[in-house]
Amino acid sequence: KRAVTIANRTFWLSLLAGIGSFYYVTKKDRTPGVQLPHDPQKKTIVVLGSGWGATSFLNTLDTTDYNVIVISPKNFFLFTPLLPSVAVGTLSPRSIIQSTRYVTRHKTRAVEVIEAEAQHVDVVNKTVSFIDNSAIQGELSATTIPYDYLVYAVGAEVQTFGIPGVTEHACFMKELHDAEKMQRLFLDCLESAAFHGQSEEEIKRLLHIVVVGGGPTGVELSGELHDFLEEDLKSWYPELADKIKITLVEALPSVLPMFSRRLIEYTVSTFKESKIDILTQTMVKEVKDKSVKLALPDKTVIDMPCGMVIWAAGNRGRAITQDLMAQLPGAQTNKRGITIDEYMEMKGTNGTIFAVGDCTSSSHAPTAQVASQQGAYLARAFAQRVKRDDLEAKVTELERSVAMILHDDERKKTQDELEGAKRQLAKFKIRPFTYSHQGTLAYIGSDKAIADLPFLNGSFASGGFLTFYFWRSAYLSTLFSLRNRTLVATDWVRTKIFGRDVARE
Numbered sequence: 001k002r003a004v005t006i007a008n009r010t011f012w013l014s015l016l017a018g019i020g021s022f023y024y025v026t027k028k029d030r031t032p033g034v035q036l037p038h039d040p041q042k043k044t045i046v047v048l049g050s051g052w053g054a055t056s057f058l059n060t061l062d063t064t065d066y067n068v069i070v071i072s073p074k075n076f077f078l079f080t081p082l083l084p085s086v087a088v089g090t091l092s093p094r095s096i097i098q099s100t101r102y103v104t105r106h107k108t109r110a111v112e113v114i115e116a117e118a119q120h121v122d123v124v125n126k127t128v129s130f131i132d133n134s135a136i137q138g139e140l141s142a143t144t145i146p147y148d149y150l151v152y153a154v155g156a157e158v159q160t161f162g163i164p165g166v167t168e169h170a171c172f173m174k175e176l177h178d179a180e181k182m183q184r185l186f187l188d189c190l191e192s193a194a195f196h197g198q199s200e201e202e203i204k205r206l207l208h209i210v211v212v213g214g215g216p217t218g219v220e221l222s223g224e225l226h227d228f229l230e231e232d233l234k235s236w237y238p239e240l241a242d243k244i245k246i247t248l249v250e251a252l253p254s255v256l257p258m259f260s261r262r263l264i265e266y267t268v269s270t271f272k273e274s275k276i277d278i279l280t281q282t283m284v285k286e287v288k289d290k291s292v293k294l295a296l297p298d299k300t301v302i303d304m305p306c307g308m309v310i311w312a313a314g315n316r317g318r319a320i321t322q323d324l325m326a327q328l329p330g331a332q333t334n335k336r337g338i339t340i341d342e343y344m345e346m347k348g349t350n351g352t353i354f355a356v357g358d359c360t361s362s363s364h365a366p367t368a369q370v371a372s373q374q375g376a377y378l379a380r381a382f383a384q385r386v387k388r389d390d391l392e393a394k395v396t397e398l399e400r401s402v403a404m405i406l407h408d409d410e411r412k413k414t415q416d417e418l419e420g421a422k423r424q425l426a427k428f429k430i431r432p433f434t435y436s437h438q439g440t441l442a443y444i445g446s447d448k449a450i451a452d453l454p455f456l457n458g459s460f461a462s463g464g465f466l467t468f469y470f471w472r473s474a475y476l477s478t479l480f481s482l483r484n485r486t487l488v489a490t491d492w493v494r495t496k497i498f499g500r501d502v503a504r505e
């Protein structure tokens with residue numbers, strides 16, 4: 001009896017302690033302290049972007065030694081790996097975004113956050129021009145500011161290859177509003193198919209969803225759509241659910257080329273069971289209002305009727321990036337993106353511009369994993385840069401003193417000190433960036449995920465239910481804040497209990 005009482009008390013005490021510490025941590029997060037103001041003596045870092053590269057940079061940077069200004073058209077960070085889950089309503093949009101101010105308000109020195117789109121970087125004069133192009137603007141909505149260092153992390157934009165009709169008729173899967181738009185359009189297709197007296201042929205067309213691009217975005221989205229169909233639509237649209245068809249179109253001979261052959265085969269067989277059609281070696285030539293024009297492997301061109309097209313065919317550099325590179329024609333010749341060295345320095349900019357993430361062309365794939373490691377590395381390198389600058393200042397100061405001191409003994413002492421500082425400076429090296437690959441993961445629907453994980457000197461491939469739980473826990477722990485982790489975890493529970501919402505906003 002006594003043991004039961006002790007166990008009981010321990011349980012309640014631990015529960016109380018858990019709630020108490022959760023409350024304490026969240027309260028502390030919501031009440032950041034007073035920050036140091038900007039210091040005109042310190043150098044200014046201007047950061048362009050609030051995505052993976054920029055946020056990781058800001059998270060890691062010690063702002064004590066720099067004035068920092070962040071400019072981005074979005075005042076939040078978007079956790080892209082879970083975007084396809086938002087598109088079908090498994091997660092709420094707000095669960096996977098985090099205000100940039102949440103990061104910057106916890107820094108030692110105040111960071112200025114400006115919601116604006118950078119339009120031009122002047123490499124010679126070291127300035128950035130930007131505009132506020134949101135719906136509401138103040139008297140001043142365009143200006144130019146100087147920088148000492150520029151951290152360039154504007155990512156990439158959707159690649160359309162100039163294919164007719166893509167911009168007008170297809171739905172992208174890159175930004176939060178793309179996922180919200182896709183959810184609305186998909187439910188619209190369902191409601192239009194349910195319209196009284198709709199012909200069988202029109203129902204078939206409206207319920208045919210075409211996903212273009214067999215990269216991880218297209219595959220994950222197809223898997224999420226299948227889950228929505230199986231777990232919810234069968235209950236709420238019983239007369240239509242069996243008529244919904246998902247087709248994944250890929251120009252290359254295989255989907256997911258970055259995964260091992262075994263996992264590609266596993267995905268293809270899972271999609272077969274899920275009745276998701278995969279058309280490989282098939283190129284989308286045009287997107288029309290009610291169909292897509294396809295060039296099949298035998299070169300015949302057909303018009304395939306469909307209700308909606310989701311475009312996940314890859315990315316390309318932004319116009320501002322091309323403009324920036326064009327200012328350095330000798331050093332920036334790679335059409336895929338900004339050429340950087342192993343210190344993230346943009347070649348040709350003499351240590352003033354650093355670029356990370358999808359806007360660069362390096363030997364690494366354009367992934368969140370790479371962008372966040374590069375951002376964190378760069379922040380650490382900036383801390384080392386301060387130490388180097390301090391040493392350089394010390395050497396200059398000592399050289400000046402040596403020239404001025406008349407007393408021999410004193411001059412000898414200062415001379416020794418100068419030699420010591422010079423030796424330290426000569427030895428001082430900022431370590432280059434090294435990428436540590438943590439593996440590649442993708443969700444393929446039906447509570448299954450695939451993972452290619454580094455193991456010893458090779459890799460370990462796994463797929464299925466267990467990998468799905470690993471996928472979930474990996475992304476839950478990667479989310480930047482306790483708030484996001486809590487929201488995503490509760491969304492998963494909510495979807496399990498109540499299902500996804502089919503109300504169309």
Ligand code: FAD
Pocket residue numbers: 048049050051052053054071072073074076080081082083084116117118119153154155156173174175217318320356357358359366367368369370371441
């Ligand atoms: P982004 O994260 O795109 O950030 C760019 C930032 O720049 C944004 O804040 C943007 O608003 C801002 N910006 C744009 N234009 C301007 C301008 N003119 N001035 C100032 N700021 C500007 N990678 C993985 O490793 N694992 C995954 O599971 C994964 N899943 C993904 C799922 C989806 C649906 C998508 C679309 C991508 C996924 N990725 C994944 C890829 C990953 O999101 C990108 O590689 C990553 O976002 C690149 O980070 P970045 O900082 O370079 O760019």
Ligand code: NAI
Pocket residue numbers: 081163212213214215216217218220249250251252258282283284285312313314315365366367368440441442443
């Ligand atoms: P992607 O570039 O990886 O894939 C796009 C695919 O579309 C390509 O396979 C291409 O052949 C195909 N394509 C292009 N034009 C086409 C056309 N006209 N018709 C038919 N097919 C066409 O793009 P994705 O999937 O958006 O990924 C972008 C980056 O983000 C990649 O580096 C990827 O690794 C990363 N990412 C990683 C994820 C993960 O690790 N789980 C998830 C999503 C993205």
